[in-house]
Structure formats: C-alpha cells, structure tokens
C-alpha cells in the first residue's frame with residue numbers, strides 16, 4: 001500500500017474563510033486535535049502576515065511533536081526569516097514557500113516576467129534550504145500555467161533544494177482528468193521529478209476539490225493538502241476527511257492509505273466547526289448530521305436486515321457513536337468524567353469539578369445531556385478562562401408595547417464590578433446596547449447567528465457574533481440554555497478577544 005501524507009491547512013487556508021478568526025488558544029486546541037487525528041503536516045499559519053499568526057505558529061511548532069509543523073512564506077527573504085523564527089523550535093522545521101506561475105498572475109499581480117519568477121523561485125528555495133531541513137515549494141495557480149514553463153520552474157526548484165513540490169489548483173479551475181494530466185506531464189518532462197514528493201492542493205470552486213485530489217493520487221501525488229470540513233478561501237479546500245475515507249473505503253482501487261486515525265474525524269470536525277463558527281450542512285459527507293441517517297422505508301428495511309445494504313461507512317469508523325449511557329440530572333461525577341474522556345477531553349480534577357457544576361446546572365434545565373451539549377460546554381470553557389470581563393448578572397424586560405430594557409452586571413479581572421442598563425428595539429439589541437455602555441468602547445456588530453444544539457424544545461442555544469472596533473474584527477461565541485444569555489455571552493466573548501488583541505498591540509508598542 002502506498003502511504004499518502006495528509007497536509008492540513010485548516011489553520012492557514014482554512015482561516016482564510018471569510019468571517020473566520022481564531023485566537024491563539026483556539027488554534028492550539030485545533031493543532032493538538034489535528035495531531036491526534038494523525039495529520040502528517042500541519043500548516044499552522046503564515047508567520048509574516050501578522051504578529052498573531054507568528055505567535056500561534058511559534059507556539060504550535062513548539063507544542064506539537066507527532067506531526068510536522070509548517071508555515072507559509074512568500075518568495076521574499078523577510079517572510080522566510082520570520083517563518084524561521086517561528087518554526088525553528090519544531091521537531092522538523094519545514095517551510096512552505098510559494099510563487100505564482102500563471103501568465104495572468106505574473107502579468108497582473110506580480111508584474112514580473114517568467115524569467116524573473118524563475119530566478120526568484122530558485123533564489124528563495126536556495127535561501128530557505130540553508131535554514132530549513134525541509135522546503136516545500138508551491139506553484140500558485142499551477143493549473144492555469146503554461147505546462148512547459150511549469151515543468152521548467154519545477155525542475156529548477158528541485159535542483160535548488162525543494163523536497164516537496166506542490167501543484168495547487170488555486171482557483172478551483174481544474175477537473176479530475178485535467179489535473180491528472182498536469183501531474184503526468186510533469187512526471188514525463190521534469191528530469192529530476194523522482195527526487196521530490198508531489199503534492200496536490202485543490203479548491204472547491206467547481207465542487208471538484210476532493211475528486212481532483214483523488215485524481216492527483218492516481219497520477220502520482222503522495223501528499224494531499226486540504227482542510228477539515230473543507231473550509232477555506234471562497235468555496236473552500238478539499239475536505240481531508242473525505243479524501244481519507246475515499247482511500248480507506250476504496251483501498252481496493254487506490255491501493256493507498258492515509259495515516260489518519262479515522263475515529264478522531266468526528267471530534268475534529270465538531271471542534272473546528274464550533275471554534276470557527278462554520279456550521280456543517282446536514283448532508284455533508286461523513287460528518288453531516290444526516291450522513292448515517294436512513295429516512296425511506298426501503299432503505300430502513302435493508303439496513304435492518306443488514307447495514308451493508310445501504311451503508312458503505314460504519315458510523316463508528318469515523319467516531320460517530322451511539323452512546324448507551326444517557327447523562328442527565330441524576331448522573332454522577334464518574335459517568336460525567338468517563339464520557340468526557342470518551343469524547344477526548346482529559347481534564348485536571350479542578351477543571352472537571354468546575355465543569356461538573358456547569359453540567360449539573362444544565363441538567364436541571366434539560367432532560368438529557370447529549371454529546372453535542374457536553375462538547376459545547378467543554379470547548380467554550382476551555383477557550384474562555386482567564387478573561388477580562390465575566391457576565392455576573394443579566395435581566396431583560398420585554399413586553400408587547402413596551403421598550404425592551406436590559407440590566408447587566410459584569411465583573412472585571414481586577415474585581416471591579418460594572419453595572420449598566422439600556423434599551424433597544426429588541427431584547428438582543430437592548431443587551432448589546434447595555435454591554436456597549438459597560439465597556440465604554442465603540443463596538444460595531446457585523447454579524448449575529450443563532451442555532452440550537454441538537455434541536456428540540458430544551459436545546460442549548462449557541463450564538464456566534466462578529467464585531468469590529470478600531471479596525472479590529474473578532475468573532476465570539478456563547479452557549480447557554482437561554483437565547484438571551486447566549487447572546488450576551490457571545491458578545492462578551494468577542495469583547496474579551498478584542499481586549500486581548502488591543503492589549504497585545506500595546507505590549508508590542510512598548
């Protein structure tokens with residue numbers, strides 16, 4: 001069996017999804033989960049793009065040991081130097097350097113001739129290879145490039161020291177047969193191609209990212225790049241869980257396998273969906289709510305007789321479990337902690353006790369606590385400790401023909417208590433106007449989204465907001481039994497992130 005390496009760019013290309021904004025703690029949680037999932041290479045960010053990205057790549061590079069960690073750099077020495085500072089402590093420092101090769105990018109974006117691009121690419125790979133043991137080189141917009149030039153530049157960067165060559169379909173333009181032919185052309189026209197591993201990086205503009213990635217494997221690619229849940233720039237990237245499952249289920253055909261720990265897929269997908277605020281469509285392959293649901297009579301009959309009649313993937317294979325233990329108000333600490341461990345959360349006693357209290361509060365209001373409820377509680381708690389503002393009290397008056405009014409009490413980290421009241425045209429607006437007064441900041445609400453976790457009359461409410469202040473955009477999430485409480489929590493969560501970003505800026509200036 002051929003081993004296919006999976007290169008996860010959820011934290012770089014995935015974070016390029018409009019509206020996604022992860023903080024350091026969230027990126028670290030995701031990176032640790034990607035490591036557990038068995039990802040071979042984690043692209044943790046683009047260190048030269050911002051101080052925040054630099055910091056998170058550095059932190060991930062020194063924390064993650066079982067996956068290789070990489071960062072992106074343009075073909076300029078400054079980007080490579082910054083990436084080195086961020087990555088030098090990783091177990092296997094690896095750089096991902098790129099430059100565009102298509103006529104349209106050369107003429108309109110880079111404003112360079114093919115000769116200049118070739119020269120820059122070679123110089124930068126040589127420069128990077130002096131620092132990094134592994135240099136991956138990418139030909140941005142490869143699929144709209146002229147093949148003779150692509151072959152020429154690939155041959156030159158291999159001579160210059162690239163160990164991995166990536167052929168990205170940057171704009172999601174290719175189709176399976178076309179993409180396969182590009183790889184085939186390179187294999188036939190690049191004399192030193194056997195010295196590198198070939199990588200595929202596909203975008204989903206035509207809905208073909210996974211199909212194109214599989215075509216690349218058939219044509220000799222040994223590394224596939226993508227993201228979990230397929231998030232990413234525009235229509236997103238290839239969903240790695242789908243590539244891994246296609247290889248697993250159809251190993252008879254591909255004779256290849258990834259090293260993914262398949263039962264970790266569901267948890268990884270849930271974590272990334274929660275932290276990015278990007279919900280998963282119910283019909284999404286492998287991780288969607290309906291992926292294993294059988295609705296029609298003939299299918300149900302078949303599945304009852306033998307699940308293989310209509311199920312090509314068993315839910316357990318990808319970590320979707322039917323849990324026989326139902327947690328509720330009568331559950332004790334043992335069942336609670338056992339379930340958390342099964343969900344992959346290993347917590348200190350103190351953390352587990354705090355969460356147990358929260359669980360009991362929730363169980364008083366909600367009959368059965370589902371895995372999704374627990375997941376939301378724990379993830380929310382994990383990324384929300386040590387914050388500047390905490391919600392201490394919330395009261396909302398609402399009535400037809402009355403003006404909605406909110407009264408809120410916040411506690412600051414230094415112990416100060418802030419209390420304010422304000423009105424609004426609706427209850428949520430009254431809450432947000434009150435919070436704006438408490439915080440004495442000019443904050444603009446850009447987005448507000450509400451969803452129930454699992455549905456049903458006693459479902460938890462999850463709110464996602466995006467706010468902007470002084471040119472800084474951040475997102476926030478809140479989970480609570482009550483919609484108004486989760487709305488307030490989401491806003492406060494966003495404010496705490498704003499506070500952290502501004503604090504970081506001040507520290508950098510000093």
Ligand SMILES: CC(=O)SCCNC(=O)CCNC(=O)[C@H](O)C(C)(C)COP(=O)(O)OP(=O)(O)OC[C@H]1O[C@@H](n2cnc3c(N)ncnc32)[C@H](O)[C@@H]1OP(=O)(O)O
Pocket residue numbers: 013016046048049050073074075076098099100109110111140170233
């Ligand atoms: C296909 C991809 O996904 S590529 C990765 C995309 N990701 C990002 O862009 C991350 C976020 N980006 C940023 O924060 C910023 O764009 C930065 C910090 C990287 C650069 O910011 P700025 O210096 O202000 O430049 P700006 O973004 O406006 O323009 C990009 C510049 O890089 C140049 N450039 C683009 N790609 C490359 C490359 N691979 N190698 C060298 N130069 C490049 C462009 O030609 C342009 O140069 P110019 O200023 O001489 O015209």
Ligand SMILES: CC(C)C(=O)C(=O)O
Pocket residue numbers: 013072098138139140141166168169170171201203
């Ligand atoms: C930086 C490169 C690899 C990229 O993301 C793309 O071309 O889509």
Ligand SMILES: [Mg+2]
Pocket residue numbers: 013168170201203233
């Ligand atoms: Mg990309």
